[in-house]
Amino acid sequence: MxxxxxxxxxxxxxxxxxxxxxxxxxxxxxxxxxxxxxxxxxxxxxxxxxxxxxxxxxxxxxxxxxxxxxxxxxxxxxxxxxxxxxxxxxxxxxxxLSFHSRRGAKRKTYRYLINGNRFPDPFQRRWQYHHPVALNIPAMEQGLAHVIGTHDFTSFASRRSTKTSHVRTIFETHMEVDRSMCRPGSSDQGVIHTYITGSGFLQHMVRIIMGTLINVGEGKCQADDVAHILAACDRAAAGPTAIAKGLALWNVEYGETEK
Missing domain, CATH: 3.30.70.580 (Pseudouridine synthase I, catalytic domain, N-terminal subdomain)
Structure with missing residues (x-):
């Protein structure tokens, strides 16, 4: 075998x-x-x-x-x-024979794409969430930083979650903006890449974090509110679940001796 x-x-x-x-x-x-x-x-x-x-x-x-x-x-x-x-x-x-893909995973990274340009990209439409209204990207970055660390992520978990514990560790996060497709002199903001790396993730966790950050970017709440939302341990406190097509599993890491 x-x-x-x-x-x-x-x-x-x-x-x-x-x-x-x-x-x-x-x-x-x-x-x-x-x-x-x-x-x-x-x-x-x-x-x-x-x-x-x-x-x-x-x-x-x-x-x-x-x-x-x-x-x-x-x-x-x-x-x-x-x-x-x-x-x-x-x-x-x-x-x-002892290797197990799920139990052996040490770090997982997800990427979420937001197209902040005025018009959608027909060639990338299946992989991007199109948001033509201006976003406060620095505020979103500030809000994102609050999820780093070990926390109870109940506020950012699906109500259908069956996990006995919602405690997870986020090791690092960052955002990058690709402006290569922005039209000169336009209000285009580029494509916003958000990366979140953690020990593991709950159902809809990254998408709810992104929905909350979009609220921050739209000015519906403040960047520091993310910390209060996290502490509330209440799904109702967070923003909507961002649409699925912008999300991709980007990388999974194992220990050097795992495989």
Whole structure:
């Protein structure tokens, strides 16, 4: 038996998230179907975590046990010829049998894209939240800094969360603005990239943080209000859940000896 570790990129637009559901078309379904077609094995893969419907990923890790002797260097190409074009396996290697993609993950980074230009970009529309009204980006950065550290993130968790603890640690955050597509002399603000790295995340956590930061950027609340919202441990205190298409799982890190 072999334990294979892989990474997959996907455009989540047409999928109901990563994890298999009783009803729905998921990334896990597509990967398991491709593996079954390749090896004849009806196996289950283990991913680094879930993503919501419509959320994307760059290099999301997953692993699975297989008795197949297919050489490791052939797996990516073999799976990609059996997958939809919006799902691409990019890496494959063999890891110890004890390795577990979810339990071994140490740090996860999510990226959220806001297109702050006056007009949407038709070529990037599936990966960006278009917000044509001016945002106070420095205030958003100030508000974002308040989530760094170990906190109870109940205010930024879905009301449907089933986790016994909402305590999570955010290691770092930052925002970048790409103004390369701004029109000269216009009110375009560019594309705002927000990165949040933590030990783990609750359902809708990043999207609720972003919805709250957008409220800050619109002047509906102040940057320092984010600290009070966090301390309230009340979902009603935070802003709306930002739309899914702007969110992507950006990176997952493991310890040096994990795989």
């Amino acid at each position: 072999r334990n294979l570790f892989m990474k997959v990129n996907y455009d989540g637009t047409h999928y109901d998230g990563f994890q298999t559901q009783p009803k729905g078309n998921t990334i896990q379904d597509q990967l398991e179907k491709a593996i079954h077609h390749l090896t004849g094995e009806g196996l289950k893969i283990t991913a680094s975590g879930r993503t919501d419907a419509g959320v994307h990923a760059y290099g999301q890790p997953f692993n699975f046990l297989t008795s197949s002797r297919i050489p490791i260097e052939r797996w990516c190409l073999a799976l990609n010829t059996r997958l939809p074009q919006d799902i691409v396996v990019t890496e494959a290697c063999e890891v110890p």
